[in-house]
Amino acid sequence: GENVEQHPSTLSVQEGDSAVIKCTYSDSASNYFPWYKQELGKRPQLIIDIRSNVGEKKDQRIAVTLNKTAKHFSLHITETQPEDSAVYFCAAKAGGSYIPTFGRGTSLIVHP
Amino acid sequence: NAGVTQTPKFQVLKTGQSMTLQCAQDMNHNSMYWYRQDPGMGLRLIYYSASEGTTDKGEVPNGYNVSRLNKREFSLRLESAAPSQTSVYFCASSEGQGTYGYTFGSGTRLTVV
Numbered sequence: 504g505e506n507v508e509q510h511p512s513t514l515s516v517q518e519g520d521s522a523v524i525k526c527t528y529s530d531s532a533s534n535y536f537p538w539y540k541q542e543l544g545k546r547p548q549l550i551i552d553i554r555s556n557v558g559e560k561k562d563q564r565i566a567v568t569l570n571k572t573a574k575h576f577s578l579h580i581t582e583t584q585p586e587d588s589a590v591y592f593c594a595a596k597a598g599g600s601y602i603p604t605f606g607r608g609t610s611l612i613v614h615p
Numbered sequence: 616n617a618g619v620t621q622t623p624k625f626q627v628l629k630t631g632q633s634m635t636l637q638c639a640q641d642m643n644h645n646s647m648y649w650y651r652q653d654p655g656m657g658l659r660l661i662y663y664s665a666s667e668g669t670t671d672k673g674e675v676p677n678g679y680n681v682s683r684l685n686k687r688e689f690s691l692r693l694e695s696a697a698p699s700q701t702s703v704y705f706c707a708s709s710e711g712q713g714t715y716g717y718t719f720g721s722g723t724r725l726t727v728v
Contacts, residue, residue, distance in 0.1 A: 535714040546705060547658070549716035592657065596714060601646070601665050602673070607657040 505530045505597035509606030517614050522583050524591055524609045527575040532598025536576045538567060539592045541608075547592060551578070583613045617641055621706050621720035628696040628727045636691040636723050638706030644718070645711035647689035648673075649681060651702040652722075658705070664689055665711065696727045 506529040516522050526536075537552035553560045553567045553576065560567050569576040576595075580587055590610050594603035619640045628634055640647065649661040660673030664683040678700060680692045689708075693700060703724050707717040 537716045539717075546719040546721050547717075548719070552716055554714070601711075602648075602660060602663060605658045607655070 505533060505595055505600065505604040507593060507595050507604045507606045509593050509609055511609060512607065513610045513612070515612045515614065516583050518583060518585060520583055522580040522587070522611055522613075524578045524593070524611070525575060526577070526593035526595070526606050527573075528595040528597075528604075529574065530595070530597035531571070531574060533574075533595045534598060535596040535603065536567065536569060537594050537603065538578050539594070541590045541592065543589070550591075580611075583611075585613050585615050587611060588613045619706055619708055619718050619720040621704075621723055623723060624721065626723060626725050628693075628725065630697060630727060632696050633692065633694050634696065634725075635693075636704055636706070636725075637688070638690065638720055639688045640708040640718070641687065642708060642718065643686070644708035645686070646709045647683065648707045648709075648717065649679075649689070649691045650705045650707065651675065652705060653702050661691065661704075693725075696725075698727045701725060701727045 509526045534555040539547040540550045541547040564581045566579045590608045592608050593606040596603040622637045645666045648663040650658045659675050662681040664670045667686045682690050705722050706720040709715045709717050
């Protein structure tokens with residue numbers, strides 16, 4: 504099955520800096536890569552996703568890039584704000600599977 | 616439009632007791648899922664239902680059963696609770712086939728003593 508590794512497990516930045524979280528996956532046939540944000544005590548929420556036929560997708564201050572050759576995808580947050588502080592989960596859906604595999608999460612802390 | 620509604624939000628059980636976690640969605644989604652979340656372990660899939668009338672085991676199904684009552688509702692039952700089942704449980708739904716994002720419920724924090 505699919506294996507997803509997410510790094511780093513914790514990321515601390517100053518307000519206004521950029522943050523990058525990277526995930527690698529094992530199944531070269533994976534075709535869907537969502538990212539979720541979970542604030543403390545809240546539910547995970549989908550913030551952006553990308554499909555395998557696209558290399559990059561942006562939504563205001565967040566972007567996701569996909570490198571199919573290297574089998575990794577990354578979340579980029581620019582001009583970070585304290586409200587970006589949360590745990591971020593990546594996921595990858597392997598070809599032939601109905602279920603995405605989640606990474607273990609990255610705790611992002613944005614210091615004012 | 617409530618999205619995904621989970622009940623209860625909190626529950627304390629004694630070892631050996633049973634309970635059912637309820638989940639309902641109003642988005643006409645085909646697929647529904649139950650996950651548990653433990654510190655440092657991320658989200659682990661317990662059971663899922665790809666469509667009405669079907670259910671399948673996920674990564675950690677032992678000690679749980681599920682029922683897809685209709686397209687809207689998907690319940691999770693603990694027949695004989697154990698302390699190892701202390702966790703936060705999330706129900707989720709999606710349009711299906713795994714290539715659409717999940718909408719999660721607000722979660723149930725379960726403690727088994």
